[in-house]
Amino acid sequence: MAEIEKKAAVDRSDDIQDATPNVTEVETVDAATEEAAVEAIEAPVERGEPILQVRNLVKHFPLTQGILFKRQIGAVKAVDGISFDLYQGETLGIVGESGCGKSTVAKLLMTLETATAGEVFYKGQDITRLSGRALRAVRRNIQMVFQDPYTSLNPRMTVGDIIGEPYEIHPEVAPKGDRRRKVQELLDVVGLNPEYINRYPHQFSGGQRQRIGIARGLALNPEIIICDEPVSALDVSVQAQVINLMEKLQDEFNLSYVFIAHDLSIVRHISDRVGVMYLGKMAEIGTDTEIYDHPTHPYTQALLSAVPVPDPESREGRERIILAGDVPSPANPPSGCRFRTRCWKAEDRCSKEVPLLAVPERFAGSDTPAAHESACHFAEEKDVVHA
Amino acid sequence: MTTIEKTTSATSRVEESDDGTPLLEVRDLHVEFHTREGLAKAVNGVNYSVRAGETLAVLGESGSGKSVTAQAIMGILDMPPGKIPQGQILYRGEDMLTMSNEERRKIRGRKIAMIFQDALSALNPVLSVGYQLGEMFRVHQGLSKKEAKAKAIELMDRVRIPAAKERVGDYPHQFSGGMRQRIMIAMALALEPDLIIADEPTTALDVTVQAQVMDLLAELQREYNMGLILITHDLGVVADVADKIAVMYAGRIVETAPVHELYKRPAHPYARGLLESIPRLDRKGQELYAIKGLPPNLLKVPSGCAFNPRCPKAEDICSTEIPVLHQVTEQDGTELPGRGSACHFWKETLHG
Numbered sequence: 001m002a003e004i005e006k007k008a009a010v011d012r013s014d015d016i017q018d019a020t021p022n023v024t025e026v027e028t029v030d031a032a033t034e035e036a037a038v039e040a041i042e043a044p045v046e047r048g049e050p051i052l053q054v055r056n057l058v059k060h061f062p063l064t065q066g067i068l069f070k071r072q073i074g075a076v077k078a079v080d081g082i083s084f085d086l087y088q089g090e091t092l093g094i095v096g097e098s099g100c101g102k103s104t105v106a107k108l109l110m111t112l113e114t115a116t117a118g119e120v121f122y123k124g125q126d127i128t129r130l131s132g133r134a135l136r137a138v139r140r141n142i143q144m145v146f147q148d149p150y151t152s153l154n155p156r157m158t159v160g161d162i163i164g165e166p167y168e169i170h171p172e173v174a175p176k177g178d179r180r181r182k183v184q185e186l187l188d189v190v191g192l193n194p195e196y197i198n199r200y201p202h203q204f205s206g207g208q209r210q211r212i213g214i215a216r217g218l219a220l221n222p223e224i225i226i227c228d229e230p231v232s233a234l235d236v237s238v239q240a241q242v243i244n245l246m247e248k249l250q251d252e253f254n255l256s257y258v259f260i261a262h263d264l265s266i267v268r269h270i271s272d273r274v275g276v277m278y279l280g281k282m283a284e285i286g287t288d289t290e291i292y293d294h295p296t297h298p299y300t301q302a303l304l305s306a307v308p309v310p311d312p313e314s315r316e317g318r319e320r321i322i323l324a325g326d327v328p329s330p331a332n333p334p335s336g337c338r339f340r341t342r343c344w345k346a347e348d349r350c351s352k353e354v355p356l357l358a359v360p361e362r363f364a365g366s367d368t369p370a371a372h373e374s375a376c377h378f379a380e381e382k383d384v385v386h387a
Numbered sequence: 388m389t390t391i392e393k394t395t396s397a398t399s400r401v402e403e404s405d406d407g408t409p410l411l412e413v414r415d416l417h418v419e420f421h422t423r424e425g426l427a428k429a430v431n432g433v434n435y436s437v438r439a440g441e442t443l444a445v446l447g448e449s450g451s452g453k454s455v456t457a458q459a460i461m462g463i464l465d466m467p468p469g470k471i472p473q474g475q476i477l478y479r480g481e482d483m484l485t486m487s488n489e490e491r492r493k494i495r496g497r498k499i500a501m502i503f504q505d506a507l508s509a510l511n512p513v514l515s516v517g518y519q520l521g522e523m524f525r526v527h528q529g530l531s532k533k534e535a536k537a538k539a540i541e542l543m544d545r546v547r548i549p550a551a552k553e554r555v556g557d558y559p560h561q562f563s564g565g566m567r568q569r570i571m572i573a574m575a576l577a578l579e580p581d582l583i584i585a586d587e588p589t590t591a592l593d594v595t596v597q598a599q600v601m602d603l604l605a606e607l608q609r610e611y612n613m614g615l616i617l618i619t620h621d622l623g624v625v626a627d628v629a630d631k632i633a634v635m636y637a638g639r640i641v642e643t644a645p646v647h648e649l650y651k652r653p654a655h656p657y658a659r660g661l662l663e664s665i666p667r668l669d670r671k672g673q674e675l676y677a678i679k680g681l682p683p684n685l686l687k688v689p690s691g692c693a694f695n696p697r698c699p700k701a702e703d704i705c706s707t708e709i710p711v712l713h714q715v716t717e718q719d720g721t722e723l724p725g726r727g728s729a730c731h732f733w734k735e736t737l738h739g
Contacts, residue, residue: 097594098593205682269675308626308627310622311626314626319391322598322602324389344389
């Protein structure tokens with residue numbers, strides 16, 4: 001079923017391929033056997049080398065009509081051709097409004113959803129095509145921390161069972177007799193008392209529960225952790241604690257993070273590079289300074305200017321871009337540039353030509369921080385004051 | 388239409404009423420809940436006041452008692468298990484807690500209205516938004532169905548919902564989050580109240596939509612010269628719109644200050660900790676300042692100052708004596724108007 005769906009979508013998606021001339025060439029590994037694939041996956045990656053390479057990733061959720069004979073009448077284009085690299089040891093922040101496809105990207109990277117088209121290369125292996133032992137090896141190395149620590153922990157399991165559950169699926173990581181000790185070590189690492197191993201989730205506060213979620217993510221010694229809004233459900237005074245913990249763990253275990261959040265100031269604090277998504281597409285991507293201090297895409301500028309600054313002195317004379325209306329439906333996105341319906345720069349060209357995510361021509365070759373990838377026909381710098 | 392605009396000086400014009408009494412004054416309010424686990428003291432002696440045209444921001448974490456105070460003012464607290472053992476809530480000098488239910492109903496909605504956080508659960512899913520908006524006019528002013536509907540359309544226009552006439556019959560789920568919040572605002576505004584209590588009005592919204600909604604709220608407040616109590620935990624939103632701030636912790640107000648003063652020189656370690664834990668540019672790559680520990684359990688609030696187990700400055704006196712809200716002064720003793728700090732060591736925190 002999934003196969004058929006995939007094929008149909010590939011035919012349709014011929015026109016939505018996002019040309020990204022500036023992302024690096026993927027060095028694919030051709031593994032003839034499962035053993036070779038597992039071996040490639042277990043191989044270490046040097047710091048600063050790409051560990052995860054996403055190319056033209058597409059996820060369309062079909063919209064159907066009818067009960068018995070389901071006809072597809074359209075598709076929600078949740079992720080519509082995005083490409084980026086994640087380097088070993090870095091944190092890539094992904095920001096965007098709700099409904100822009102951030103969480104779908106997270107699920108695709110986790111192979112919790114099947115991609116409609118496109119590839120996700122993990123150490124040169126396309127994980128969307130893996131199966132069996134190779135896929136298991138990938139899943140061990142890519143873990144996730146969820147948004148809501150209240151619903152992502154099973155209330156009927158003890159903390160020890162929750163954190164130790166990954167070992168049931170991957171027994172090679174910890175032999176049976178060793179598990180209890182491992183779980184206690186993990187509790188200690190995330191700053192919880194190892195004696196809490198027999199308690200239940202409801203006996204913990206939100207911040208502590210998120211630490212349990214993080215401990216579970218760490219259990220299998222992964223290389224990549226995908227964090228989907230890990231602190232947005234927490235109290236302000238506890239958020240900083242969890243962010244500090246995550247940064248400490250990154251150094252300690254040499255992790256790479258994909259950090260999805262809507263709080264722009266936290267994303268800036270933790271990220272080395274930031275990608276801005278709008279309606280299933282990457283609008284702009286670059287280092288944190290490039291995005292926050294030299295944004296060239298109008299959407300990024302609007303997003304940054306809308307963030308309230310925690311300083312009453314800057315209340316006056318600040319330029320704010322108030323976007324009109326809501327995000328259009330991803331089932332029927334605007335033609336051409338997706339942002340054009342809310343953009344103050346939009347011209348005829350924007351409705352006809354899809355802007356490519358590339359370094360804008362006017363900045364190409366120059367050494368300014370504005371020379372980073374931006375998907376806009378009229379990309380230019382605009383200074384916006386922000387947090 | 389997307390607009391680029393410069394923010395202007397947003398200082399609201401605060402008007403004294405004829406006899407100098409504030410619009411709303413909360414005096415020594417206590418609220419407790421009788422639960423199976425014991426007595427939870429949610430609010431322990433809160434004092435604050437709002438004048439017409441003024442914006443008071445109540446800042447605090449979950450469990451600090453900020454929403455419970457608001458519910459007590461509105462008279463929508465569940466009683467039992469809730470109980471108000473002492474305190475006064477004065478609306479234009481009259482104590483609402485001693486009023487009859489009939490009298491309170493006349494104030495609720497007509498004089499004091501509330502905007503709730505989660506618009507999807509605050510609106511009735513089986514009634515059209517037009518019907519729910521019109522209910523205000525039918526119940527309070529006795530208008531006919533037709534007149535109420537016309538008024539509802541007018542209100543939806545007022546909060547800039549596009550195509551109000553066509554959408555008046557739509558149901559809440561057919562609107563986006565931002566539009567639903569506008570409907571909540573419209574409902575609160577319907578009878579042009581003197582005071583609006585907004586409980587986390589933008590927490591569930593995206594930043595771009597939050598900017599739209601806060602703008603709208605500020606504009607309507609200026610136009611009708613309403614008082615506004617804004618309950619939030621977002622230090623950014625507070626900095627943008629508030630005139631004065633009350634910081635709450637474990638059911639008490641720990642610091643009060645005009646907005647500029649608080650951000651410049653906090654006089655309570657908790658307020659200082661909150662401000663310092665905001666990620667800042669020059670601290671990138673370093674550890675964020677974090678207040679250690681967890682917010683207290685209301686069933687067993689620490690003795691003395693409730694913040695003492697988490698406070699970097701705590702000394703012996705902090706665990707034995709509950710600090711009162713001290714008037715904060717300059718080093719030379721001149722009073723700083725509107726400033727108070729419930730810390731034994733406010734002098735050190737402010738000047739040190």
